[in-house]
Amino acid sequence: MSVSPASSRAGWHPSQPAGPGRPPSGQRRPTSTGTPSLTVTLCIPLTNEEALTPPARRLLEAARELLERGEATITAGPQRAEPVPVPRAPARPVPTPAAPALHILAASRSVLRDGEPLPLTRLEFDLLMHLVAHPRRVFTRLQLLAAVWGYEHAGVRTVDVHVRRLRGKVGVDVPLVTTVYGVGYRLADEARVTIDRTG
Structure with a gap:
């Protein structure tokens, strides 16, 4: 047939x-x-x-x-041209824009966020410098009090307050300080921070 x-x-x-x-x-x-x-x-x-x-x-x-x-x-039956489905190419992932970078000028004790000055207090600057100097280390609140404040007699909540203020000034779009629950704080792995010790 x-x-x-x-x-x-x-x-x-x-x-x-x-x-x-x-x-x-x-x-x-x-x-x-x-x-x-x-x-x-x-x-x-x-x-x-x-x-x-x-x-x-x-x-x-x-x-x-x-x-x-x-x-x-x-x-x-009547012949009709049927539309042929065209396979769609897989959607490409949208690239995530890089987080803004921080540039620390150690000599002048100033910080730039994408080239713009970032107003930090003395303790906020010292806290940031200490975390950046030890990028993969986790610090307890008592260790940060001793290293940054120079004493351990202040309440450990003082550290929480300064970390919160530092995050607020840098901006929520900049990964900077990671909380290690039950332990303390460390520099975020995604943090983009450079230090110029001569500036």
């Missing part, structure tokens, strides 16, 4: 085998009478069957077999 390209879009109508109350094969009752029927619409390009995918080739062979056995009929 051959299927012409003109039948590239067709409705396949499997018929029930003849029996009591059923018409012979090849005749169909209208579906409104309740007779079970299945209509499958296929759109398979027949110009080059070798290029078909294995599932499409198996489906075409099954349809031809049904037709040869007289268990289905073919009805040619």
Whole structure:
């Protein structure tokens, strides 16, 4: 059996085998009478069957077999150019803008945020310098009090207050001080800080 390209879009109508109350094969009752029927619409390009995918080739062979056995009929329909879905390229991740950088001028005890002066108090500057000088070390509040304030008699909450103020002045968009819960503070891994000890 051959299927012409003109039948590239067709409705396949499997018929029930003849029996009591059923018409012979090849005749169909209208579906409104309740007779079970299945209509499958296929759109398979027949110009080059070798290029078909294995599932499409198996489906075409099954349809031809049904037709040869007289268990289905073919009805040619109007040919329409169906839009072929074009696979979309995977979305590229949007690059995250780099966080603003801090530049510490050690000699003048000043800090620049993207070139703009950042007003820090003496203790805020000393706290920042101490954390930057030890980038991967975690400090307890008592250690910071001893290293930055020079004494351990002030309340440890003083450290929390100065860390909060330092973060506020630098800006929430600049990763700077990481809280290590239950321990203390350390310089953030993402912090972009450079030190000029001659400036």
